[in-house]
Amino acid sequence: MPIDETNQLEGSAGIGSGLDLARLKQILSGAEEDNFLYNGLPIFRKAKQFKSAAWARQVGLYPYFRTISSAQDTEVIINGKKVLMLGSNSYLGLTNHPKIKEAARQAIEKYGTGCAGSRFLNGTLQIHVELEEMLAQLVGKEAALVYSTGFQVNLGVISALVGKGDYVIADKSDHASIVDGCNLCQGEFLRFPHRNMEALEQRLQKIDPDAGKLIVVDGVFSMEGDIIQLPEVCRLAEKYRAAVMVDDAHGIGVLGKNGAGTASHFGLTEKVHLIMGTFSKSLASLGGFIAGDFEIIDYLRHHSRALIFSASMSPANAAAVKAAIEIMLAEPERIARLWYNTQKMKEGLLSLGFDLGNSETPILPVYCRDLLTVLRFCKRLQEEGVFVNPVLPPAVPPGNELIRI
Numbered sequence: 001m002p003i004d005e006t007n008q009l010e011g012s013a014g015i016g017s018g019l020d021l022a023r024l025k026q027i028l029s030g031a032e033e034d035n036f037l038y039n040g041l042p043i044f045r046k047a048k049q050f051k052s053a054a055w056a057r058q059v060g061l062y063p064y065f066r067t068i069s070s071a072q073d074t075e076v077i078i079n080g081k082k083v084l085m086l087g088s089n090s091y092l093g094l095t096n097h098p099k100i101k102e103a104a105r106q107a108i109e110k111y112g113t114g115c116a117g118s119r120f121l122n123g124t125l126q127i128h129v130e131l132e133e134m135l136a137q138l139v140g141k142e143a144a145l146v147y148s149t150g151f152q153v154n155l156g157v158i159s160a161l162v163g164k165g166d167y168v169i170a171d172k173s174d175h176a177s178i179v180d181g182c183n184l185c186q187g188e189f190l191r192f193p194h195r196n197m198e199a200l201e202q203r204l205q206k207i208d209p210d211a212g213k214l215i216v217v218d219g220v221f222s223m224e225g226d227i228i229q230l231p232e233v234c235r236l237a238e239k240y241r242a243a244v245m246v247d248d249a250h251g252i253g254v255l256g257k258n259g260a261g262t263a264s265h266f267g268l269t270e271k272v273h274l275i276m277g278t279f280s281k282s283l284a285s286l287g288g289f290i291a292g293d294f295e296i297i298d299y300l301r302h303h304s305r306a307l308i309f310s311a312s313m314s315p316a317n318a319a320a321v322k323a324a325i326e327i328m329l330a331e332p333e334r335i336a337r338l339w340y341n342t343q344k345m346k347e348g349l350l351s352l353g354f355d356l357g358n359s360e361t362p363i364l365p366v367y368c369r370d371l372l373t374v375l376r377f378c379k380r381l382q383e384e385g386v387f388v389n390p391v392l393p394p395a396v397p398p399g400n401e402l403i404r405i
Contacts, residue, residue: 061375087389094284107319115312123312141291150278150288156306162187166212204240213242219251219262225359234271245274253282285320
């Protein structure tokens with residue numbers, strides 16, 4: 001096809017001449033159409049037609065699965081080069097803490113490397129029970145239940161609670177695990193525009209007053225960095241007899257008393273029926289939990305398929321979380337330092353003219369609002385020794401492309 005010389009990528013992105021920018025943008029956005037007959041198994045046609053990653057690799061702009069050959073710390077090693085890590089979720093800087101690593105080693109010595117079963121059967125260890133008690137106390141609930149991953153928590157909790165005749169209502173910017181949990185359940189799934197409380201009330205008004213209703217929201221939204229208006233959510237929930245579940249993956253260790261999260265931040269722990277959190281961010285490990293009244297948690301123990309039919313969280317991971325919570329509680333200056341660093345970075349970025357949207361937290365979205373600009377920016381930053389995460393559709397709507405710090 002003819003190439004418009006003004007429509008080519010060049011310069012720091014390392015793209016050779018002769019590449020049609022419009023075509024590349026179409027491919028990278030997943031909008032390409034291939035008119036060919038696939039002679040293999042029909043189920044794999046989509047894999048054969050998927051070309052956006054291959055094209056991005058070909059032109060040197062592929063931003064995913066970058067291999068790190070060092071511990072996740074403030075600096076990491078990529079391709080033999082030390083780079084500043086601005087893409088990590090390690091809010092409190094605990095992923096390489098010696099006390100946490102030692103706790104994990106001791107757990108392996110005591111329990112071995114795995115549980116060889118699910119929590120429901122032979123996979124519940126004393127360390128799991130101790131961790132659940134610690135988590136319940138941290139977030140101010142009667143009981144907690146630990147899952148192997150945070151994603152499983154939302155899948156397992158929502159699908160277990162929301163059945164036929166029930167409704168689940170979620171913010172359109174909620175995490176993908178919430179969306180998948182809502183799609184998996186047998187109830188009706190309703191969504192409202194991001195942080196639009198008027199729209200949330202409109203959804204609630206249309207539901208049978210006697211129907212079961214669960215409002216599920218992120219406490220801190222993982223792409224935008226803003227905080228849900230939890231007081232208004234709880235007010236509407238009480239008015240329309242709905243339960244409230246908060247995904248606090250990015251709130252635990254960041255907001256609230258002792259890092260207890262968004263409900264604590266607003267003084268609404270008693271009004272939030274279920275608090276969900278993960279361990280892969282502030283708490284330096286892997287897994288997730290749900291906390292609430294004992295009866296609700298006991299129901300989930302016996303009905304949450306994502307828990308019952310999955311292997312238990314490893315002893316080392318559980319021990320790491322326990323140690324991380326102990327350090328977080330003993331060293332409150334870590335959270336204070338997190339907020340100091342956040343404000344310092346935010347002021348610097350704003351002074352340079354960057355658009356940070358409505359972020360209120362340590363998640364700082366640098367809006368580029370163009371797919372290729374994000375990819376080129378990400379590549380250039382790594383060349384200069386800075387690791388950042390590109391955020392592209394469908395993680396954000398087209399036109400909201402950003403770099404997340």
